[in-house]
Amino acid sequence: MIATRPYRFRLEPYIEFAKKAIARESTYRFEVFTSIGSFVVRVYLLRMVWTALYARNAAPEGLPLHAIITYSTVALLMGLVLDIDQTRLLHDHLHDGTIATDFMKPINVPLYFFSDGTGEVLFHAALIFPAILLSLFLVHIDVPSAFVLVMFLISFILGYFVGFFINFILNCIAFWTLEISAAQLILTWVTDLFGGELFPLVFFPLAVQNIIFALPFAAMFSTPLLIYVGQIRPERYAEVIGVQVAWVVVLAGASWVMWRFGARRVVVQGG
Amino acid sequence: MSSTTRRMIGVYRQYWRINVLTTLEYRENFLMWFGFTFVYHGSAIAALWVVLSRFPSMNGWDFRDMAFLYALWMMGHALHNTFFAAIGDVPEHIQDGEFDRILVRPLNELFQTITMPGQIFPDELILAASFFVFATWYSGVHVGLLFIVMVPLIVIGGALIDLAISLVIATTAFWFIRVDALRWIVLQLEQEFTRYPISIYSRGVKLMLAFVFPFAFMNYFPAAFFLHKTDTGLALPAAVGLLTPLIGVVVATLAYIFWRFGLNRYQGVGH
Numbered sequence: 437m438i439a440t441r442p443y444r445f446r447l448e449p450y451i452e453f454a455k456k457a458i459a460r461e462s463t464y465r466f467e468v469f470t471s472i473g474s475f476v477v478r479v480y481l482l483r484m485v486w487t488a489l490y491a492r493n494a495a496p497e498g499l500p501l502h503a504i505i506t507y508s509t510v511a512l513l514m515g516l517v518l519d520i521d522q523t524r525l526l527h528d529h530l531h532d533g534t535i536a537t538d539f540m541k542p543i544n545v546p547l548y549f550f551s552d553g554t555g556e557v558l559f560h561a562a563l564i565f566p567a568i569l570l571s572l573f574l575v576h577i578d579v580p581s582a583f584v585l586v587m588f589l590i591s592f593i594l595g596y597f598v599g600f601f602i603n604f605i606l607n608c609i610a611f612w613t614l615e616i617s618a619a620q621l622i623l624t625w626v627t628d629l630f631g632g633e634l635f636p637l638v639f640f641p642l643a644v645q646n647i648i649f650a651l652p653f654a655a656m657f658s659t660p661l662l663i664y665v666g667q668i669r670p671e672r673y674a675e676v677i678g679v680q681v682a683w684v685v686v687l688a689g690a691s692w693v694m695w696r697f698g699a700r701r702v703v704v705q706g707g
Numbered sequence: 708m709s710s711t712t713r714r715m716i717g718v719y720r721q722y723w724r725i726n727v728l729t730t731l732e733y734r735e736n737f738l739m740w741f742g743f744t745f746v747y748h749g750s751a752i753a754a755l756w757v758v759l760s761r762f763p764s765m766n767g768w769d770f771r772d773m774a775f776l777y778a779l780w781m782m783g784h785a786l787h788n789t790f791f792a793a794i795g796d797v798p799e800h801i802q803d804g805e806f807d808r809i810l811v812r813p814l815n816e817l818f819q820t821i822t823m824p825g826q827i828f829p830d831e832l833i834l835a836a837s838f839f840v841f842a843t844w845y846s847g848v849h850v851g852l853l854f855i856v857m858v859p860l861i862v863i864g865g866a867l868i869d870l871a872i873s874l875v876i877a878t879t880a881f882w883f884i885r886v887d888a889l890r891w892i893v894l895q896l897e898q899e900f901t902r903y904p905i906s907i908y909s910r911g912v913k914l915m916l917a918f919v920f921p922f923a924f925m926n927y928f929p930a931a932f933f934l935h936k937t938d939t940g941l942a943l944p945a946a947v948g949l950l951t952p953l954i955g956v957v958v959a960t961l962a963y964i965f966w967r968f969g970l971n972r973y974q975g976v977g978h
Contacts, residue, residue, distance in 0.1 A: 477896065
């Protein structure tokens with residue numbers, strides 16, 4: 437359908453934004469090599485670490501060695517996608533001032549950043565396939581039933597949105613501070629630890645677990661991963677996925693508020 | 708004292724004066740980066756603590772031992788970051804032509820590189836020293852005359868090993884200009900593989916960590932010596948742990964020779 441009015445919503449521009457982001461990302465060959473290279477190195481490392489730990493200690497309940505290696509490998513594969521800051525463009529545009537011209541364009545600006553980020557993520561998602569092939573040389577990955585796999589994918593996508601909105605909120609802070617690199621790196625380490633990317637959150641002491649499972653980071657990595665390795669049984673799917681949906685809604689709301697107030701600041705400064 | 712030496716001391720004093728003044732000027736930024744350093748090391752130590760509270764032993768090393776292992780690496784690494792971090796910027800200087808200016812000034816090129824003013828403050832070193840004191844007490848390692856004499860030398864040796872590695876990487880930039888991928892992978896190798904006793908790795912990786920990128924001398928060999936661990940992972944005598952200062956001097960010298968070699972062949976990138 438062809439739009440007749442100038443400001444009517446059309447999807448095509450956003451698809452083009454995403455395509456452009458894919459093309460841009462594919463020019464950074466070095467980054468592709470580093471992410472694949474570092475992935476392989478980390479798969480090797482985690483295999484050695486878990487093997488050494490399981491060799492001399494009793495295995496935790498429900499998590500034999502092959503399950504924990506599967507967990508960590510799938511976590512690293514998810515990290516190829518989830519560890520990207522999909523809204524970096526927002527921060528860049530705030531930094532160099534081009535945000536002002538973004539507002540003049542007949543587009544929905546947040547959606548523009550979303551489609552750009554989606555393009556970036558889709559490009560990196562394609563790296564998952566060579567990464568899986570390479571990791572199969574190093575480790576054995578358990579594959580659950582088709583039903584569990586589908587639930588994992590749903591939960592993974594929800595986790596992606598949780599991560600997207602957390603990044604979006606953080607990048608919105610640049611409306612006020614302009615510089616957020618350190619905060620972003622801090623967030624990366626916090627997500628690694630409290631999101632369950634490094635090891636299952638059930639390894640934390642019980643008292644700490646209660647706090648950590650109440651944070652949004654657990655909805656990024658931990659929920660899909662625990663579904664994948666079977667630590668979360670099917671009878672709890674509705675509950676854990678409900679929590680993920682709730683986080684997406686809350687964080688989307690917070691993003692909207694941050695965006696409204698932030699965008700107003702640009703106008704006040706006169707762009 | 709020769710006039711060159713006197714001039715270098717003068718430059719070096721100015722360099723630290725500018726660093727401190729810059730830090731004082733951009734106080735928020737400094738605090739943010741300090742927060743990053745704190746969270747970076749804090750999350751690594753926390754991850755070790757959580758995992759080792761579930762699995763009390765890793766090839767005979769418990770959390771107390773691993774805290775000492777980490778603290779020893781942290782000291783050498785922080786010492787390097789405080790005094791030689793600017794070497795990491797060489798590829799960037801080559802790309803933007805800044806390095807050509809260094810070449811025409813009448814002072815040692817490496818010295819000039821190291822004294823490029825930035826926003827350097829010994830915060831990481833202070834953090835490392837505090838954690839080292841804690842880990843020494845916590846691990847119950849025997850603090851005798853040998854410990855007091857050797858540990859500072861080992862830390863300096865560790866910093867020299869770090870220096871050698873970053874100097875070699877910086878030198879490769881004379882030929883390949885963009886070495887981000889290489890730099891990044893080696894850095895990751897160091898940060899993630901030095902956390903664990905090298906005895907958990909396969910023989911090839913052990914040999915690499917001992918003799919190619921000798922990170923094992925930064926912390927594993929000395930820690931194994933002081934903690935009286937019998938297995939050094941490569942069936943070497945325990946006393947190799949005291950060789951770190953020597954290894955540091957040797958590899959730093961070799962790296963400097965390589966640097967001079969690269970410097971003499973450097974053609975510029977055409978600015």
